[in-house]
Amino acid sequence: MRQLGYEGRIFLITKEDRTPYDRPNLSKEYLSGDAPDEWMPLRGEDFYKKYDIELTRNRYVREIDIQKQEITFADSATQHYDELLIATGGVPRKLNIPGSDLENVFTLRSFDDADHIVNQVGKGKKAIVIGASFIGLETAASLRKQGLDVHVVAPETFLYEKLFGEEIGRWIQKKHEDNGVKFSLGSTVAKLESNDGEVKGVSLKNGETLDADIVLVGIGVKPVTDFIKGLSLESDGGAKVDHFLMAADHVYAAGDIAWFPYWRNDQSVRIEHWRLAQQHGRIAAHNMLGKQIPYKSIPFFWTSQGSVTLNYLGHAKDWDDLMIDGNIKEDDFMAYFIKNNEVAAVATPNREKQLAAIHHLMILDKMPGSAKIRDHAFDPVETLQKI
Amino acid sequence: MSVNEQAVATTDELENGQMKQVTVGDTPVLLCKVDGDYYALGAKCTHYGAPLADGSLHGNQIFCPWHQAGFNVTNGDNNEPPAYDGLPTFPVQEKDGQVIVKVPDDAPGRRTMKMSHCNVQNDTRDFVIVGAGAAGEAAA
Numbered sequence: 001m002r003q004l005g006y007e008g009r010i011f012l013i014t015k016e017d018r019t020p021y022d023r024p025n026l027s028k029e030y031l032s033g034d035a036p037d038e039w040m041p042l043r044g045e046d047f048y049k050k051y052d053i054e055l056t057r058n059r060y061v062r063e064i065d066i067q068k069q070e071i072t073f074a075d076s077a078t079q080h081y082d083e084l085l086i087a088t089g090g091v092p093r094k095l096n097i098p099g100s101d102l103e104n105v106f107t108l109r110s111f112d113d114a115d116h117i118v119n120q121v122g123k124g125k126k127a128i129v130i131g132a133s134f135i136g137l138e139t140a141a142s143l144r145k146q147g148l149d150v151h152v153v154a155p156e157t158f159l160y161e162k163l164f165g166e167e168i169g170r171w172i173q174k175k176h177e178d179n180g181v182k183f184s185l186g187s188t189v190a191k192l193e194s195n196d197g198e199v200k201g202v203s204l205k206n207g208e209t210l211d212a213d214i215v216l217v218g219i220g221v222k223p224v225t226d227f228i229k230g231l232s233l234e235s236d237g238g239a240k241v242d243h244f245l246m247a248a249d250h251v252y253a254a255g256d257i258a259w260f261p262y263w264r265n266d267q268s269v270r271i272e273h274w275r276l277a278q279q280h281g282r283i284a285a286h287n288m289l290g291k292q293i294p295y296k297s298i299p300f301f302w303t304s305q306g307s308v309t310l311n312y313l314g315h316a317k318d319w320d321d322l323m324i325d326g327n328i329k330e331d332d333f334m335a336y337f338i339k340n341n342e343v344a345a346v347a348t349p350n351r352e353k354q355l356a357a358i359h360h361l362m363i364l365d366k367m368p369g370s371a372k373i374r375d376h377a378f379d380p381v382e383t384l385q386k387i
Numbered sequence: 388m389s390v391n392e393q394a395v396a397t398t399d400e401l402e403n404g405q406m407k408q409v410t411v412g413d414t415p416v417l418l419c420k421v422d423g424d425y426y427a428l429g430a431k432c433t434h435y436g437a438p439l440a441d442g443s444l445h446g447n448q449i450f451c452p453w454h455q456a457g458f459n460v461t462n463g464d465n466n467e468p469p470a471y472d473g474l475p476t477f478p479v480q481e482k483d484g485q486v487i488v489k490v491p492d493d494a495p496g497r498r499t500m501k502m503s504h505c506n507v508q509n510d511t512r513d514f515v516i517v518g519a520g521a522a523g524e525a526a527a
Contacts, residue, residue: 001514001526001527002502002503002504002527003500003501003502003503004503005503006503006510006514007503007504007505007506007507007509007510008505008507008510008511008512008513008514009505009507009512009513009514010505010514010516010527011513011514011515011516012516012519012523012524012527013515013516013517013518013519014518014519014523016519019519020519020520020523020524023520023521024469042471042524043471047499048527051502051503051504052504052505053527055519061517064517071515071517079513079515080513081513081514081515082512082513082514083512083514083515084514084515084516084517085514085515085516085517085522085523085526086517086518087516087517087518087519087520087521087522087523087526088517088518089518089520089522224518254522254523254526255518255520255521255522255523256522274469274521275454275455275468275469275521277520277521277522277525278468278469278471278521278522278524278525279467279468279525280522280525281521281522281523281524281525281526281527282468282525282526284522284526285525285526285527288514288526297467298455300454300455302453302454311453311454313455352441352442352452352453353441353442353443353452355452355455356442356443356450356451356452356455357443357445359443359450359455360443360445360448360450364445381443384443384445385404387445
């Protein structure tokens with residue numbers, strides 16, 4: 001909003017004790033010990049002062065009353081708003097089984113969460129990760145890098161099968177196994193075992209037990225929206241918004257909590273990725289200032305999986321066909337996720353120039369149909385050059 | 388502060404939409420050609436430092452090869468996250484068939500985008516953002 005020339009007051013309210021930080025790195029280099037502390041803040045503390053952004057930390061919102069345009073904080077203080085952006089993100093889901101509250105059972109969302117895990121890393125030898133989510137598997141890789149024995153337990157047969165398909169799922173699993181991570185897939189945890197209040201292992205439903213000094217639960221997040229009064233929410237707690245990210249009069253929602261219409265297919269989607277949330281924030285800022293700018297960008301995320309990083313551009317809630325150009329075993333490929341004969345999304349660990357060219361083509365709406373891709377007749381860089 | 392002035396290409400070396408990384412003094416510089424004009428910018432993405440020459444340029448829009456941050460190469464402005472700072476731009480001159488770029492010795496790799504300050508005389512509104520994660524921070 002400051003970049004757009006807005007001169008009114010901006011209150012940026014967080015329940016955390018920190019200035020905004022680089023969350024994607026928490027499960028990656030920060031947890032593996034490769035990122036020094038100074039990498040983590042997005043901007044220096046003085047930035048918010050300099051541009052009159054009133055950052056308030058350790059501030060809990062108890063209720064937002066949409067009709068009254070008023071926020072009530074935990075200490076009962078109230079504040080009126082002219083325009084509001086709700087960007088509260090998610091809280092990690094917890095396991096609903098015996099032992100979930102034991103010491104050294106962690107989830108990872110905030111900087112403090114990451115620090116709690118880092119503090120425990122030196123004291124333990126064995127880690128169990130419950131859930132083959134992005135947080136789960138990125139944490140598995142980082143803890144392995146820290147020298148811990150890491151064992152992943154998850155109910156699915158193949159990693160990320162719905163998202164990436166079986167073949168890429170197997171490839172990702174092998175990358176982790178090559179680093180020494182062990183897997184119990186098709187397994188569900190029945191109970192966490194206690195040693196005087198500290199976790200000492202997990203029991204699986206099949207009767208097997210595994211020892212652990214640390215357990216990380218990575219089974220997804222739930223949108224934080226339960227304090228909003230006067231807004232009807234979706235069944236998962238998300239808030240439905242229009243193309244302009246507006247949820248109600250003078251109220252916008254962005255990032256992990258927002259069900260928004262995706263312009264490439266007009267489906268309502270909710271996407272929990274960092275860069276998309278940043279895109280949403282920028283669009284919401286325009287529209288809070290009275291512009292009418294729809295979200296018309298391309299979603300993208302990256303994930304570190306063992307020794308590889310997978311880059312994913314576009315969005316395919318589901319897909320009919322997966323076409324792979326290249327060779328997965330040699331870590332050289334572009335995967336095309338096809339829905340209704342169109343490329344809904346692509347993923348690659350290495351073809352960066354092609355990926356950036358596809359980004360242009362998706363924005364220009366010039367991606368070829370599935371037939372051309374099936375025939376391996378599509379060169380993204382060349383195609384873009386001809387436009 | 389000294390300024391390095393260096394010929395980095397011949398004027399017909401790049402086609403429109405092409406780019407290359409060059410070094411002026413000790414500074415890596417991205418040279419781009421858009422609509423017949425040359426532009427010189429910081430060569431590294433302001434997010435994690437990727438070499439932008441490995442990304443994709445179309446018109447005046449470049450996307451970073453690593454995490455798809457976007458910049459306008461004619462002015463260095465950031466226009467797509469996850470980067471938020473702009474790229475520094477350097478003066479370019481075409482002379483005697485050569486493209487000459489001037490880069491100061493201590494050129495920073497990033498610049499904060501132009502921003503307003505609060506002035507309640509001009510605008511009495513209160514905007515509130517709940518949550519200072521990716522979306523909240525970007526909106527402010």
